[in-house]
Amino acid sequence: MWALTLLAVLQAARANSCIRISYATDEDGAKTVSKSFAITARSPEACKKNQFSGLGPTKAFALEVSILKVLNEKRNASSYTTRKCRDRYFPRLLERNDPKRAFVQSWDGEPLTDGQHHNRQLCQLSIGAVRRFAHCASAVMAEARVEHLDSRVMLSAAKNTLIDAETKRLTLIDFDIASLYGFPRTDQLVNRQYRPQSYAELLTEFYGEVCGGAGLWPRK
Numbered sequence: 001m002w003a004l005t006l007l008a009v010l011q012a013a014r015a016n017s018c019i020r021i022s023y024a025t026d027e028d029g030a031k032t033v034s035k036s037f038a039i040t041a042r043s044p045e046a047c048k049k050n051q052f053s054g055l056g057p058t059k060a061f062a063l064e065v066s067i068l069k070v071l072n073e074k075r076n077a078s079s080y081t082t083r084k085c086r087d088r089y090f091p092r093l094l095e096r097n098d099p100k101r102a103f104v105q106s107w108d109g110e111p112l113t114d115g116q117h118h119n120r121q122l123c124q125l126s127i128g129a130v131r132r133f134a135h136c137a138s139a140v141m142a143e144a145r146v147e148h149l150d151s152r153v154m155l156s157a158a159k160n161t162l163i164d165a166e167t168k169r170l171t172l173i174d175f176d177i178a179s180l181y182g183f184p185r186t187d188q189l190v191n192r193q194y195r196p197q198s199y200a201e202l203l204t205e206f207y208g209e210v211c212g213g214a215g216l217w218p219r220k
Contacts, residue, residue, distance in 0.1 A: 018047035018057050019176070023107065031107035032094060037061040037176075038101070052150070053177045054186030060176045061101040063184065067175040068093040068105065070144045081143050085136030091173055108171035109164035112206065115155055121163050123211035125170075130207050133170045134200035148199070149192040150177040154209075157202040172199075 020036045037057035038047060049056055055063065071090045075082040091105040112119045122130070141148060151157040151172070162171045179189055197205075 018050065018060075024104075026094075032104050033091070033107050034102060034104050035064075036100060036102035050176065050188075052188060052192075053184075054188040055176075055184065057101055059184065061098075061103070063178065063180065064176045065093065065096050065103050067146050067178055067180050068103075070180065071140065071146060073144075075140070075143070079143065081136075081139045085139055087133075087136065087169070089133065089137040089140055089170075089172060090175075091171060105173075108169070108173070109162035112158040112161045112163060112210075113155060115159060118158075118206075118210045119163060120210060121165055121168070122207060125163075125168055127204065127207055127211075130170070130203050131200050134198075134203045137172045138199050145181045146175070147179045147193065148172060148175060148177075149179060149189055150174055151199055151202065152192060152195050152197075154197075154202045154206050157199055158206045161203065 018038055020038050022034045024032050026032050037060050047057055050060055072093055093105055095104040112122055151160050160174045
């Protein structure tokens with residue numbers, strides 16, 4: 001059950017040794033995800049800066065927590081986006097610990113891919129449902145002035161999209177490589193702002209590769 005998730009976490013840890021991710025169950029039995037941005041005494045040079053964002057642990061933590069907070073705020077009920085997109089598309093921020101640069105968010109399923117193995121639970125959704133999710137997630141981010149900068153190619157978009165095995169709900173995660181109101185503007189993040197394909201186009205392409213013609217028969 002946890003194979004895809006655990007492998008993705010191990011790959012993330014290798015890519016950025018500053019990030020620590022763990023899983024737990026709260027007092028109500030709900031799964032949660034803890035994420036911390038560490039400065040290790042053993043190898044502090046490895047945690048001064050994320051090679052993909054150019055941010056140190058403290059700034060990376062502050063950015064992701066701020067984005068999750070903004071994306072979870074009650075949206076303007078009269079806006080076009082809110083009227084069309086009423087679901088939750090991002091993790092819920094459950095708890096934060098600023099001195100430790102750590103936070104807890106909701107557990108929302110397993111990634112659509114770990115880069116090698118694809119999650120075929122996606123095929124239980126129609127292509128229309130996948131597109132609606134991606135369009136709504138993008139619209140809500142645009143309204144909040146958030147840019148997810150680690151979903152610019154197909155496998156990255158799929159790796160950072162989770163699917164819940166029971167509800168089949170999709171969730172876009174991982175906002176430590178992102179921007180809020182156009183900031184921060186490190187060289188690494190600025191170089192990621194060019195997007196040849198939209199998030200919806202990338203998920204549609206991934207769906208086609210994994211599920212083939214399954215989406216021709218709407219299920220949901």
